[in-house]
Amino acid sequence: MRKVEVKTVHPISVFRFYGGTGILLGVIGGIFLASANRLEVPAVLANLPFIAGAAKATRVIFLGGITGVMYGLILGLGSALSALIYNIFASLFGGIDVTLNEK
Incomplete structure (x- = not known):
């Protein structure tokens, strides 16, 4: 077993990972929510965010894509x-200790 300490986390790599993941999941979720209008479920649509409730059939993909991109950017x-x-606090108090096993 080997002990290592995480001293820094690069914000750009974190942004790329979570931003990309967020955009992908956001586009899928946005299209699903926007298309819920076509499923004629008004009770569900009443509780959804404005962008999903206001979507029409011709704007489903556009609004879903915009929602996904915004979600990804905010998450990133x-x-x-x-x-x-984390980097600020790790420099003041030390990073997270992690124990790794070699196989």
């Missing part, structure tokens, strides 16, 4: 900010 920026905050 939030994660990059978290990485910056």
